[in-house]
Amino acid sequence: MSWLSLRHPQTKDDDDSVVAQSWQIPSDMSPHFILSASMDSQPEQARTHRHDHSKPHCQRCEKAGIACEGYVMHGEFVDETTRFSKDKSPVKDNQLQVQMANLSPQTTERQVWRPPPLLLNQDAVIHAHLLSRIDEVTPLMANLESITVSDSTRSLAVRALAAVYFGKTNGDKRIFDLGSREYVKALNRVQLDLASSAAVLEWDTLASVICLCMFENIVFTDKTGWLKHYEGITQLVKLRGPWRHQTVLERELLRQCRKHCYLTLPEWRTVPWPSTVPKTASDTLHDIFARIPGQLHDMDRVERGEVDNEFFEELRQRVETTLSDLEDWEQFYQHPRPLTGFPLAATRDSTSQPVRHKALLALQRAIILCMAGLCTYFNIPLVAEIPSILEDRKVVRKALATEICHLAASCLGHESHSxxxxxxxxxLQIASMNFENGTAEEKGAEKIMNGVIAGTYGFEIGRRREWKTSSIILIK
Incomplete structure (x- = not known):
């Protein structure tokens, strides 16, 4: 960038204040040198000995004993870039910065040109941030770059999720608002896809709905919005049938959609997992978990007197079988049993067990707590062969809930993954429901849920809430 100084024709009688008229002058530099001929453009010998009658000597230089080329008799532009690049001191730099700061915005815009900053691909940034924090979104974003239409349903849904998550975790309101706008667009496109007999069965539609559900988990503006999306997911999965969930990617989606009792049907427990694809510990535990909603529904029917004694006994057997299968799951995958102290000891060494193992242990304890009402109704112990000191059902529930909190605290921290x-x-939601109000245990659970899950990681759905008994599993 060149700084150009306009040299005006002057005479020997000009006043110093008039000569000093220039659009910028460093405070330690004589105005005469700004407006005189470029001294750096002339060799020292030429400047000293040459006499140019068209540019007579000025009185100031004569008095100071300085040789110069005299006053300018005609207007000309002088490139000052070379002088400033050669004579560059920290003091002058600071003075120039102060001068530039004092210029008005209009003057700065007119005099100083800067190239615009390079803009990164916004989608690439927010997508990479989402992938780096939540591995499970990888199936939802698979082959996204191959979609040529930028406003396809899945592209809009992924962009909405990525933007709102980036904005929430980084405090960027502009990006957060962008995600909210993309959510509206994606929701409209999903509704059109659901009205199409062909698009409703496509994987992109299901993936888009899952993205919108995760969006609600982060924003949580509507207390039932996330539940509506989950209900929609389960209906889509059921409509697609188990035969559309046999690939690795489709099974991964299925693992994220377990909620309703149709998942307990034989075809749903077998078709997606052929003999060549063994089930993981997580798959097996979720198969057991899928039974609980149906058993709670049947217990309501028993309490309302809608069934006979045979149904009552059959339900009791199913509850006992479920508890037995939970114990077998522990033994088969070599996980510590509840209330044995192993999970608590493991928290002292965060590397003793993988995080996902601890998460499965916490889920297993939560499933047992979900069955508290069933076990109370049928007078079945929650945990078999527990110490006599823990025979009190309330004490057992509190101990199980405490184990969940310890497992969570050992995994969630500043360096953990979202x-x-x-x-x-x-x-944690289930555990918090089994603590007495105002106790240290309840406050500890609330601190993890509100401070870490909702605060640090940005998932508002993880914030502790008071649930109505009609909207969540009833703990008796």
């Missing part, structure tokens, strides 16, 4: 916080949302 995905880990998602794994503990449900167990």
């Amino acid at each position: 995905t880990e916080s998602l794994l503990f949302i449900f167990p």
Whole structure:
């Protein structure tokens, strides 16, 4: 960038104040040198000995004993870039910065030109941020770059999720608002896809709805919005049938959609997992978990007197089988049993067990707590072979809830992955419901849920809330 000084024709009789008229002058530099001929453009010998009658000597230089080329008799532009680049001192730099800061915005815009900053691909940034924090979104974003239409349903849904998560975790309101606008667009597109007999069965539609559900988990502006999306997911999965969930990617989606009792049907427990694809510990535990909603529904029917004694006994057997299967799950995958102290000891060494193992332990304890009402109704112990000191059912529930909190606290921290916080949302909600109000245990659970899951990781759905008994599993 060149600084140009306009040299005006002057005479020997000009006043110093008139000569000093220039659009910028460093305070330690004589105005004469700004407006005189460029001295750096002339060799020292030429400047000293040459006499130019068209530019007579000025009185100031004569008095000071300085040789110069005299006054300018005609207007000309002089490139001052070379002089400033050669004579560059920290003091002058600071003075120039002060002068530039004092210029008005209009003057700065007119005199100083700067190239615009390079803009990164916004979608690439927010997508990379989402992938780096939540591994489970990888299936939802698979082959996204191959979609040529930028406003496709899945593209809009992923962009909405990525933007609102980036804005929430980084305090960027502009990006957060962008995600909210993209959410509205994606929701409209999803509604059109659901009205199409072909699009409703496509994987992109299901993936888009899952993205919108995760969006609600982060924003949580509507207390039932996330539940509506989950209900929509389960209906889409059911409509697609188990035969559309046999690939690795489709099974991954299925693992995120377990909620309703149709998942307990034989075809749903077998078709997606052929003999060549063994189930993981998580798959097996979720198969057991899928039974609980149906058993709670059947218990309501028993309490209302809608069934006979045979149904009552059959339900009791199913509850006992479920508890037995939970114990077998522990033994088969070599996980510590509840109330044995192993999970508490493990928290002292965060590397003793993988995070996902601890998350599964917390989920297993939460499933047992979900069955508290069933066990009370049928007079079945929550945990078999527990110490006599823990025979009190309330004490057992509190101990199980405490184990969940210890497991969560050992996994969630400043260096942990965002995905880990998602794994503990449900167990912590259930655990907090089994503590007495105002106790230290309840406050500890609330601190993890509000401060870490909702605060640090940005998932508002993880914040502790007072649930109505009609909207959540009843703990008796």
